[in-house]
Amino acid sequence: MSRLRGTLAGFFQQADLLLLGLCCLATLYGMALIASATRYMDTSGMIRYVGVQGVAMLLGIGAYIFMSMVDIEIVMRKWKWIVGFNVVFIGLLVTPLGVGGSTTGNQAWLKFPGIPFQIGPAEVVKITFTLLLAKQLEWLREEKRDLKSFHSAFLVAGHTLALMGWYVVISGDMGNALTFFFIFLCMSFVAGFALRWFAxxxxGGGAAFVAAWVLDLIPPYMMDRFRVLFDHSYDSLGVGWQQSRSLLTIGAGGVLGQGYMNGTQTQSSYPQSLPNRWTDFIFSVCGEELGMIGCLLIILLLSAxxxxVLLVAKNSQTSFQCYVCVGVAAMLIYQTVINIGMCLFVMPTIGVTLPFFSYGGSSILTLYMAMGVVSGIKLRSPDMHRRGQIIGR
Structure with a gap:
């Protein structure tokens, strides 16, 4: 018992409590929005959604504390096991545990008996992938490989594309697969890869996309999601319906909003007034009921x-720690920009949730785990040893 008390005392003295506080504040704000977004169902439905989110938050805080205590550099000595975990965990989607999305049909979720929420393997693998990529980049530096060489770029890009390909083939979920790609871009840039490889x-990716478009290799529903971005009137009652309703909902809120739990579309008993209002379009709920001020508060919290996370990266002791923090920040940036862009009708609808705000037990839990990893890095570099050092070009 005394050892546990000592461990917790060390956590509260050195772990990143400010980061934990910001995460909790964002989650509580999100729970308030989820309560409003689900109020149109019935009281039991609202309590269920908010309750699951609350339980996930409490579990997440426990995961944050636990991950803060774990030395990930020691864990990564078993990196081969983590590679195997990524492959197998994604592969579970083709077993009876795999569950398809209610609207997209993507086989991107796992339902384990006794767990009150579904688990998205991508949410967990984002963390393990970030750790593996950081380890790979660190190894290239330690081996004194030329990071500007084709061979180094090929190794890192090959790792990323292989994981993306495996995930897309298994799940059909391109939205989360692109998260891996953005994490790779940010981490590789910070590591010092030559700009020519990014270009x-x-x-090459752009040319492949154009060729696939011209040759009709892209599924029709996905092509329509891009078409509607440039012509909002295109299939406005079909593929453009969700985003049209989202834009209408946000615009109706103005600067101050219509009032909490008083939004016309948010409180409508017709589900299609604002589809997926507690998941993909939670930002739209905020825009209608709390206005531009409420939306700016969301952006401010996520930016903070x-x-x-980037400050911890800047002051980290090792290149591995720096890369991990950059990867976590990249994950948050990607999801934030894509989700808000989706709600504002400037990004395609690809099912990416807003971090800490959208409903999703596995999303909340894994976000706190990722933040706990960052906290653990700060805990092992008190007062930011070798202040100001960042591994880069």
């Missing part, structure tokens, strides 16, 4: 969390 990769 070549993006140009991202900046805090």
């Amino acid at each position: 070549l990769l993006l140009a 969390i991202i900046v805090r």
